Amino acid sequence: MARGKPANAAKRARATRSAGLVPLVIGLASAAALTGAAYITVDSASCASPAQYIRHDSHVELVGGCVDGADLPAAGTPKSGTVVHGNYNP
Numbered sequence: 001m002a003r004g005k006p007a008n009a010a011k012r013a014r015a016t017r018s019a020g021l022v023p024l025v026i027g028l029a030s031a032a033a034l035t036g037a038a039y040i041t042v043d044s045a046s047c048a049s050p051a052q053y054i055r056h057d058s059h060v061e062l063v064g065g066c067v068d069g070a071d072l073p074a075a076g077t078p079k080s081g082t083v084v085h086g087n088y089n090p
Contacts (some may be wrong), residue, residue, distance in 0.1 A: 051065025 045066065047064075047066040049064040051067075052063055054061050054063050
């Protein structure tokens with residue numbers, strides 16, 4: 001028998017290349033599945049009127065869309081009066 005690489009070295013090299021290909025294929029398939037799920041989710045979320053931003057004198061207001069402004073907390077008001085954050089400067 002000749003010195004150097006054994007007879008089955010080529011088979012092992014081919015096996016390691018295909019073993020590196022399997023995670024790549026799984027990653028691409030999962031990315032495609034997540035992209036499809038995101039597209040279907042966004043496509044099925046329909047609103048009566050699309051949202052638009054309107055600039056007023058000193059602020060920007062979101063008008064329309066799926067979110068009702070009454071469901072959102074008012075800006076600048078904490079949810080509970082007992083929490084004081086470390087960067088709070090009165």
